[in-house]
Amino acid sequence: MRSTIGGGASRGPLQGTAGLAAVTLLLSGCGAEPGGADQDGGEGEAQSFSIGIAQPVAHPSLDATREGFKEAVEDAGVQVDWEEQNAQGDASIEATIASQLAGGGHDLIATIATSQSQQIATATQGGETPVLFMVITDPEAAGLVEFWEAPGGHMTGTSDLNPVDEQLELITEIDPSVETLGILYASGETNSQVQVDLAEAAAEDLGLDIRTATVTNSAEVQQGVEALAEVDALWIPTDNVVVSALESVVQFGQQQQIPLFAADVDSVDRGAVATYGVDHHAIGRQSGQMALRILLEGEDPATMPVEVSEEHELHVNPQAAEQMGLEVPEEILDAADVVVGEGD
Known part of the structure; x- marks a missing residue:
């Protein structure tokens, strides 16, 4: 080797x-x-x-x-x-x-x-x-x-390709008070634009107002998320630029008490509240x-x-939710495939 x-x-x-x-x-x-x-x-x-x-x-x-x-x-x-x-x-x-x-x-x-x-x-x-x-x-x-x-x-x-509609529905189930959803993504990532388009379509049926901010590289993530300070919740697609700097977004959510949701399950381990996504x-x-x-x-x-992938899993991080001023309903925790911190 x-x-x-x-x-x-x-x-x-x-x-x-x-x-x-x-x-x-x-x-x-x-x-x-x-x-x-x-x-x-x-x-x-x-x-x-x-x-x-x-x-x-x-x-x-x-x-x-x-x-x-x-x-x-x-x-x-x-x-x-x-x-x-x-x-x-x-x-x-x-x-x-x-x-x-x-x-x-x-x-x-x-x-x-x-x-x-x-x-x-x-x-x-x-x-x-x-x-x-x-x-x-x-x-x-x-x-x-x-x-x-x-x-x-x-x-x-x-x-x-994530079940974006189900991910946004999950956000409203965990926090029914959410009316405006902020999405941060890299403008140069085709995969992210596809997911944003799907989110905007799903948002119409859920009564959500989508607000977006874009970045071009990971160094801009902190500034980019600050442009979404007036939203009720944040959702990050499987965007490689933003996910590589996810800690900046997590910290912002904690400071502003804005719950952060993700499209990928690994981001839940790193501090997002929840997702229903691909393994x-x-x-x-x-x-x-x-x-x-x-x-x-x-x-x-x-x-x-x-x-x-036909297999999706519900991952929830109740401690991350608490740090962002949110309590995950018990029925969501009971339905989760993975509860971060449980059994640690």
């Missing part, structure tokens, strides 16, 4: 200044050299593959997706040379990572989240390397596939199963429909 962080012995374009912002992990298995899959193998020998993973930023949901993906592949008994790249929230490094992985001779590239997947799509266009994207809210709107049911190119994968570790494993079908069975991404 060999790992390099920052400007150490990282490969190719990520050396030097860019390498200080990106994290490269090369986890070398015992099989073939990277870029040369031993897909036939001898009798009793595990098949070997080289897989690159691209991630735009580190935060619990994306990390859980990555780990679930790797577990599913390794549990199948194949040997893998992993090359993992993380842009640490720097869009310019996302492009560098995409270029490096596209030229890395991998048997498959796995890419997490919309912005990084779009960079990978551009870098691998016209090539033969299959690409498996993960947790893309709307891959068709993001330009990654022609259609959900028939991707039509070299990419397919999984969507973490990202599970969808990572689901993505890994799709990758195995490509690598072991020769399935064509062009004809593999994009898969969605």
Whole structure:
């Protein structure tokens, strides 16, 4: 096993200044050299593959997706040379990572989240390397596939499209006094705009007034949320920029006594009140199963429909609610799949 962080012995374009912002992990298995899959193998020998993973930023949901993906592949008994790249929230490094992985001779590239997947799509266009994207809210709107049911190119994968209408309904069940709901998101994230559009549609039926504020990077999150000081509650979509700086939003909610709700379950662990959302570790494993079908069975991404998670869980954090001046109704706690702090 060999790992390099920052400007150490990282490969190719990520050396030097860019390498200080990106994290490269090369986890070398015992099989073939990277870029040369031993897909036939001898009798009793595990098949070997080289897989690159691209991630735009580190935060619990994306990390859980990555780990679930790797577990599913390794549990199948194949040997893998992993090359993992993380842009640490720097869009310019996302492009560098995409270029490096596209030229890395991998048997498959796995890419997490919309912005990084779009960079990978551009870098691998016209090539033969299959690409498996993960947790893309709307891959068709993001330009990654022609259609959900028939991707039509070299990419397919999984969507973490949340039940936004049910999430907003949950907010009104926990706090019926909410009339105005603030949403903070990154203007450059296609996945977030899709969720905001869904929230605005759901809000009409629930009698909620939606107010939005946008940011362009994580350094703007504190200032962005301050623009929503007059709302009754906050809701954060699965926005990688905002979620990577969630602690700033949690602190604001505590100071202003404005309850914060999230779209992803990991944010509830970090201080949001509640959500009804996707288990990202599970969808990572689901993505890994799709990758195995490509690598072991020769399935064509062009004809593999994009898969969605049918399993959602209710996560509640009563202590976070109390810190924001809210008490979670007992019936909500009783119905929860996970109550943060219970049993600790």
